Amino acid sequence: MEFIDYYKVLGITKSATDAEIKKAYRKLARKLHPDLNPDDKEAQAKFQQLNEANAVLSNAENRKKYDKYGKDWERGEEYEKYQQQNQGQQSRPYANSGQQSYGNYEGEDFSDFFSSMFGQSGGRQSQRSQGQYRGQDFNAQLQIDIKEASQTHKKELTVNGKNIRITIPAGIEDQQTIKIKGFGSDGQNNGPKGDLYITFSIVNNTDFKRVGNDLYLNYELDLYTAVLGGEITVSDFTNAKLKLKVVAGTQIGTKIRLKGKGFPIYKKEGEFGDLYVTYQIKIPTTLTDKEKELFQELAQISKKN
């Protein structure tokens, strides 16, 4: 458990007045508010500390306690005594009526340091009444592999002890978030339930690279087919064999577009992106004497031309 310097969090000195604390808090809250920093975990963590700092420093009693025992909070016997004597007050560290706190965000919790010094239950009291009508949203992360992502499939999840079965449509993107309506916590006073937001993390262990709905594949073409032309067989993402004609004189990096052979398009059944096959030419590294002789002959002919 680490000591948190709440003065530093607010960017103020120990001698800051209440007005300075309020000003610093408002300024930083406008910068770090989670609604202004979606998906920014760092900003959310800073915002949590900011709320704690404000809760402690804008309350005269808490500030006094923090100033006195802050760094030695874990050891001081006096602190223990203080804690026992003030038990009643400790359960309400936010009793200051003029105090404002922004909070009540999902996953918001108080630091161990804060909870240890001021109590977790007290912290909860700072949460505003807004947002309690509609149930709280839940966020979850789900990792699936790219093969699963290419097919509409059902998955059973356990969210907050409840089993739910969801359908994941084919074509879901990496880091895409889907909303499952009504699977958050219960609302109050007959308010609607919150929602469940699932963010997908898609693991790709295949040779195919995905960009949006298109797939890219590198294909190693042997030198002779590249020079003379021919026919090759390529497996697409579904492992179906595709026969491709290779024109004589194919260059390294030549890209072939196979329309509709890419990744399924999200929520558009039967529609697919494209598959791009890029040819890499495989240059032989070990040659027999005969082959070497023939290449030298070719080189001579080439020079003459």
Added chain:
Amino acid sequence: MENTELIIVEVFCAEYRVEPALIEELNEFGLIDFVQTNGQNYIHSDHLRQIEKIIQFHNELNINKEGIEVILDLLERINTANQHAKYLQDKLRLYE
């Protein structure tokens, strides 16, 4: 009792402790949209999350409705830009 999709504006104001005048103002400004049925104004539950956000901007960060509109627009643009950045990152990986 069942949770309903439509919430009477007055119920919303009471539950969220906001002045009806503020909600009315936000509706007139176009930041939120009421659903009107039989002369009664409702808020659709699907819009609650967004309205909560707007009220937080207004009440907690003291941002006026013009400012909120700009913020929401910029957040939308950031979201689009992030999606575009993700697309470009994926594309860049092709050359790694």
